[in-house]
Amino acid sequence: MQKKTVRDLSDAELRGRRALVRVDFNVPLDAAGHVGDDTRIRAALPTLQSLVARGAKVVLLSHLGRPKAAPEPKYSLEPVAQRLAELMPGTHVEFCETTDTDDAVQASERLAPGAVLVLENTRFLPGEETNDERLARELAKLGDLYVNDAFGAAHRAHASTEGVAHLLHPAVAGLLMEKELAYLGAALANPQRPFIAILGGAKISGKLDVIAQLLPKVDRLLIGGAMANTFFRAMGLETGKSLVEPDRVDLARELSNTAGDRLELPVDAVVAPELKAGVATQVVARDAIPADQAMFDVGPETVRRFGDAVRSARTVLWNGPMGVFETPPFDAGTFGVARALADATRAGATTIVGGGDSAAAIAEAGLESAVTHVSTGGGASLEFLEGKTLPGVAALDDA
Numbered sequence: 485m486q487k488k489t490v491r492d493l494s495d496a497e498l499r500g501r502r503a504l505v506r507v508d509f510n511v512p513l514d515a516a517g518h519v520g521d522d523t524r525i526r527a528a529l530p531t532l533q534s535l536v537a538r539g540a541k542v543v544l545l546s547h548l549g550r551p552k553a554a555p556e557p558k559y560s561l562e563p564v565a566q567r568l569a570e571l572m573p574g575t576h577v578e579f580c581e582t583t584d585t586d587d588a589v590q591a592s593e594r595l596a597p598g599a600v601l602v603l604e605n606t607r608f609l610p611g612e613e614t615n616d617e618r619l620a621r622e623l624a625k626l627g628d629l630y631v632n633d634a635f636g637a638a639h640r641a642h643a644s645t646e647g648v649a650h651l652l653h654p655a656v657a658g659l660l661m662e663k664e665l666a667y668l669g670a671a672l673a674n675p676q677r678p679f680i681a682i683l684g685g686a687k688i689s690g691k692l693d694v695i696a697q698l699l700p701k702v703d704r705l706l707i708g709g710a711m712a713n714t715f716f717r718a719m720g721l722e723t724g725k726s727l728v729e730p731d732r733v734d735l736a737r738e739l740s741n742t743a744g745d746r747l748e749l750p751v752d753a754v755v756a757p758e759l760k761a762g763v764a765t766q767v768v769a770r771d772a773i774p775a776d777q778a779m780f781d782v783g784p785e786t787v788r789r790f791g792d793a794v795r796s797a798r799t800v801l802w803n804g805p806m807g808v809f810e811t812p813p814f815d816a817g818t819f820g821v822a823r824a825l826a827d828a829t830r831a832g833a834t835t836i837v838g839g840g841d842s843a844a845a846i847a848e849a850g851l852e853s854a855v856t857h858v859s860t861g862g863g864a865s866l867e868f869l870e871g872k873t874l875p876g877v878a879a880l881d882d883a
């Protein structure tokens with residue numbers, strides 16, 4: 485799916501014209517209401533800086549949190565606009581608090597070339613999440629052209645991500661969107677081999693379609709996290725108090741049979757009687773999980789094997805933590821795999837991390853910039869890996 489990008493726009497198409505840019509500024513706010521983690525804001529800077537440098541009047545749309553189609557002060561984008569202003573020194577960045585689109589249109593027209601206007605939360609607007617065509621028509625008045633750089637929201641057909649793209653042309657992808665699609669797309673379409681995927685996380689049910697998509701494409705599929713428990717159960721192993729999805733056991737058995745030895749499960753586990761920081765733990769073989777304990781992480785021998793596999797790969801795709809990394813010491817498996825990804829990257833492999841919790845884990849490991857690409861879109865990257873069409877991308881102009 486080749487889409488036009490901001491790089492296909494001529495300077496004449498941009499200078500002095502209003503570029504309506506949908507960004508994903510859905511960032512966490514701290515207790516004081518300030519931006520907690522500005523990763524997503526920084527991820528949009530290449531697109532914004534390029535538009536500013538080329539003299540466009542940049543009008544930004546984003547959602548934040550889950551307000552219910554009405555203004556809610558705690559979900560205001562004002563602190564986000566402040567953070568953006570700090571990240572773009574020398575650029576005029578202003579915030580417009582109105583939810584009246586006519587007022588917002590006037591503000592957009594008053595902008596000087598090279599200035600940035602941050603509009604209020606799109607989810608304050610009735611019709612955003614229902615992709616109401618009337619709202620999309622109103623939003624289309626806010627720009628002379630449309631840019632979608634909100635990869636993290638591209639799996640939602642909302643008025644600001646999908647509806648407006650049909651009504652305002654050119655409608656092109658931003659640089660972040662382009663980069664996300666390029667990395668994830670190349671991994672699926674023509675990966676350098678060996679191509680290894682590592683899946684983990686809490687539930688197999690949310691990732692069945694990803695497994696089904698990836699299995700025919702990968703050379704090896706490594707499975708950790710709580711997902712592994714459901715496979716253990718399918719093998720007839722004792723899983724104790726571990727998180728298992730009983731209604732997926734048959735499916736896990738089928739997947740194992742189809743995949744054969746391309747599918748690799750943990751060989752050992754870190755178990756404990758309860759999930760608590762600093763609790764006494766034990767490393768056991770996977771066939772020796774005590775009935776009164778639960779598996780909260782993969783064991784060291786598994787980390788060694790998964791790590792060796794990762795280091796031998798040319799392309800690595802990782803989605804889902806290997807254990808409950810939020811609660812040390814159950815972070816060792818996840819961080820061990822993260823380090824293996826960093827090693828592989830240094831050796832020339834392309835390494836891609838998708839999924840919100842996996843992205844948080846790699847950041848916590850301090851290895852965000854030691855891998856090739858960390859996707860900014862949790863749900864969107866998952867849907868992309870499932871082979872689904874992302875409506876926010878499909879609506880853009882073809883290249």
Ligand code: ADP
Pocket residue numbers: 684685686687708709710711727779780781803804805806807808809810838839840841842843862
């Ligand atoms: P992502 O957001 O990267 O796609 P998921 O949302 O699928 O990842 O899963 C992340 C969650 O899985 C984490 O909160 C982690 O604590 C949990 N998890 C991982 N391993 C286990 C385990 N063995 N038991 C219980 N929960 C686990």
Ligand code: MG
Pocket residue numbers: 839840841862
């Ligand atoms: Mg998650």
